Structures are given as structure tokens and as C-alpha cells.
Amino acid sequence: MGIFKAYDVRGVYGDEIDDSIMEKIGRAFADFIDGNLIAVGRDMRISSPSLFKAFCRGVVMQGKKAIDFGMTSTPMSYFACCHLKVDGCAMITASHNPKQYNGVKFTKRNAVPVSGDTGIKEIESAVLDNKFKKAAKKGEIEKAEIKNDYKKFLKAFLKDVKGLKVVVDGSNGMGSQDFSLVNDYLDCDTKIINFDIDGNFPSHDPNPMNNGAADMLISEVKKMHADLGIIFDGDADRVFFVDEKGSIVPSDYVTALISEELLKYHKNSEILYDLRSSWIVPERIKAMGGIPKMSRVGHSFIKELMRKDKALFAGELSGHFYFKDAHYTDSGIIAAICILNLLSSRKETFSKLVSPLEKYFASGEINFEVKDKDRVMKCIEEKYSDGKISWLDGIKVEYDDWWFNVRASNTEPLLRLNMEARTKLLLKEKKEEILSVMT
Numbered sequence: 001m002g003i004f005k006a007y008d009v010r011g012v013y014g015d016e017i018d019d020s021i022m023e024k025i026g027r028a029f030a031d032f033i034d035g036n037l038i039a040v041g042r043d044m045r046i047s048s049p050s051l052f053k054a055f056c057r058g059v060v061m062q063g064k065k066a067i068d069f070g071m072t073s074t075p076m077s078y079f080a081c082c083h084l085k086v087d088g089c090a091m092i093t094a095s096h097n098p099k100q101y102n103g104v105k106f107t108k109r110n111a112v113p114v115s116g117d118t119g120i121k122e123i124e125s126a127v128l129d130n131k132f133k134k135a136a137k138k139g140e141i142e143k144a145e146i147k148n149d150y151k152k153f154l155k156a157f158l159k160d161v162k163g164l165k166v167v168v169d170g171s172n173g174m175g176s177q178d179f180s181l182v183n184d185y186l187d188c189d190t191k192i193i194n195f196d197i198d199g200n201f202p203s204h205d206p207n208p209m210n211n212g213a214a215d216m217l218i219s220e221v222k223k224m225h226a227d228l229g230i231i232f233d234g235d236a237d238r239v240f241f242v243d244e245k246g247s248i249v250p251s252d253y254v255t256a257l258i259s260e261e262l263l264k265y266h267k268n269s270e271i272l273y274d275l276r277s278s279w280i281v282p283e284r285i286k287a288m289g290g291i292p293k294m295s296r297v298g299h300s301f302i303k304e305l306m307r308k309d310k311a312l313f314a315g316e317l318s319g320h321f322y323f324k325d326a327h328y329t330d331s332g333i334i335a336a337i338c339i340l341n342l343l344s345s346r347k348e349t350f351s352k353l354v355s356p357l358e359k360y361f362a363s364g365e366i367n368f369e370v371k372d373k374d375r376v377m378k379c380i381e382e383k384y385s386d387g388k389i390s391w392l393d394g395i396k397v398e399y400d401d402w403w404f405n406v407r408a409s410n411t412e413p414l415l416r417l418n419m420e421a422r423t424k425l426l427l428k429e430k431k432e433e434i435l436s437v438m439t
Helices: 019-032 048-061 074-083 120-129 147-155 175-183 215-224 251-263 280-287 299-309 332-346 350-357 373-383 424-438
Strands: 009-012 037-042 065-071 088-092 101-108 140-143 162-169 187-193 228-232 239-242 270-274 291-295 313-315 321-323 366-369 388-390 395-398 402-408 414-421
Touching: 019 048, 019 088, 019 101, 019 120, 037 048, 037 074, 048 065, 048 088, 048 101, 048 140, 065 074, 074 088, 074 101, 074 147, 074 175, 074 332, 147 175, 147 332, 162 215, 162 332, 175 187, 175 228, 175 332, 187 215, 215 228, 215 239, 228 332, 239 332, 251 270, 251 280, 251 313, 251 321, 251 332, 251 350, 270 280, 270 299, 280 291, 291 299, 299 313, 299 321, 321 332, 332 350, 373 395, 373 402, 373 414, 373 424, 402 424, 414 424
Parallel strands: 037 065, 037 088, 065 140, 162 187, 162 228, 270 291, 270 313
Antiparallel strands: 009 101, 088 101, 228 239, 313 321, 366 414, 388 395, 395 402, 402 414
């Protein structure tokens, strides 16, 4: 079934995914989980209440207890998994996908993610074969209120944040709820926009990375002469930032800045950065007394490596930021808190903090449709065999004055290119050179 992805289940409601399928997914997940307690949350999408009920029915049919902790962000669902000490957790969401989509994200005990190779394929097989364990008796649904506990948990990350002008765009999603829990603790002039939680996403696309999605935020930051803007995606596991000039701050720079903030209190800690990040990220982590380690792209890989190494923090170009103190999970609201802490303590403008990071010239991600991905990758390896080659995630080749990474998409006939150079001219030359190899 096409709805079972590498990291979650996702599809168009009423077409690819419906209540009957979700009930079976609930049954399969209940059988997969070793234990009786399964927490279930949902986001604000129009189809989420119905899919939530169907999933819970499936859990109960298998004789397990479904704990309903209400409408929630994905980061709050990770908190719920650990706080409620459950054996597994399901979050009904399609994250930043358009409104017609929905799905479910799974975690095991202690918010360990369930991905394709660690359970989703097994769940898919049970659903396709309609094979479920026979329960001696039905389970039950129990409600749990955790918002106040989550609020206390978030407050612990806050320092004395004051004197800032802030604009926050909730994207009509769950970031509105998360930010509202901490807003009372901020001594700031804060303007909130698109905070009405609405699964139709009337204001803009729930993916802040899409063209035009951050336009309202940028406009308000300029109009208010704010110090920064913050925008969450639909389920608030990702966050993006705008400086006082209205410029979107690249997420690898955000990784460097959050690292700076956290390393003030945790010297000699390991910090992960995704392999598409600028050279400036490991340079700054080292300079601030941290231990940088490159990671492949993807939340399940990053979380696994973080747990293995007990890493303090990790950042991805996609706007996911991961925290050891949040059970090694990604949290848009905690990343926002870290940036607020940093700006409040430094008394410098956001753009001034970013300026020293703008040392190299990056291409941004460029996608290419190719017929034979393997052949192209082989040609790249042969052409650049004199460079320092890594196969951590696709092929990454480094030279003294430039580097590039080419990764294959798991779901489309695409290759994704990221590159960086010490000069704009060199970037242009090498970009043209690589394109001639790839096309």
C-alpha cells in the first residue's frame, strides 16, 4: 500500500486512507507493541477526529488500553509517550502536508520512533493480510490531561527572556497551542498571527518551506520592526525563523546558533548536524567547545545516532531540531525557546548573530529527474575520485575549497544536489560542471 512510508503512514483522506483502514492500522500497531498501554493523540486536521476514533477502536479490539490525550502537536505526543509511561504512542497527523492528507506517526516506549525497517513494514503486512491476534477481551479508552505537565516541561527550557519584539505565525496549526503554553512566561512584545487552529489552513500552506508560506510573517516583522519572526509547520515538529530585516535564516545557521546557546551550559557535548549543512556548522561547534558529528538525513537515523552517542542536540536543514532533554526528539517549540534565550541574552540583532556564519556560498537543494539514478551516481564517483568521498547518505565529496552531496529520493526518480564553495565564482563553475555529469 502506498500510504506506508519510510517514517509514517500518510495519504489522501477518503481516497488512500479512511476510517476502516485506520481501524486496521490501530489493530496492527496494538499487536506490534509489546505492552498494553497505547497513548493516542491527534492534530487539527478536519479528518483527524474520525481517524482518531477509528484508530482507538482498533487498539481496543486487540484488548489494549487507548489513552486519549487530546488534540496535540507532534512534540507534545513525544512528551506524552514518556510522561504517561506508555508502551507505545500514535499521533494522527500528516505533518506539513496539504489539508486533504492525513496519517499517523508511531513511537515505541520512551518515544523511540517506529520507521519502515523497525515496524512499519510489519504493520503494513498485518493490514494487507488482515491478520490480527485474537484478544481474550476488549480493551478500553481512557482520557488523560497532560497540558499543564507539558507546560511545566517547556518552562524548564526558558531562561529570562525579555525585551524582544516577536512575531509568531502558528500556521493555523498545533504550533499555536504549543507557543501559547509558553507565551505567559515571556516578558516580550509578542504579536501572534494565524493562531486560530483550523485544519483547512485558511491563511497559508502548512509547510513553511513552500513559496509564499512565510510572506505574512515577513510582512508583519517589517511592519512591527520586530527582532525576529517564528513560524511553525502544521504539527509543530519543525520551525523556521526570520531576522529583523525579514530574511529567512537558513536552518543550518539555526543549528549553529542553538549549539552556541546549549554549549554555554554543556561543554564537550556531541552535536549532530546533517551532511547537507554548511562547513560553518562544525567549525562553530568546535569553536564553542562542542564535538561536531555529521549525520545522514532523516529523523529516525538522527534519533538513533543521538541515543547511541548520547548527543546533546541535532539539527537538520529541513527545520527539525532534536534535543537530548526532550527524550531525543524534535521540537519546534523548544528550538524557538533556544533562539529566544540566545537573542535575549546577547542583546545583538538576529542578523548580526547570523552575519559571521555567512562565510561560504551554498547552492540550496537542487532536484533533478533522472532515468537511471545508479548510473549517474557511478559517473559522479568516477569523475570526482580524487576528492574525499563519503557514502554516509548518497555521495558526498569534499575538496579544500568546495564540497557537494548527491542523494537519491526514496520515492521519486530524483537526485538531490547540495553544494558549497569558498567563493561565488567557484560555486558557479562547479555547479555547471556537476550538472554536465548528471544530465
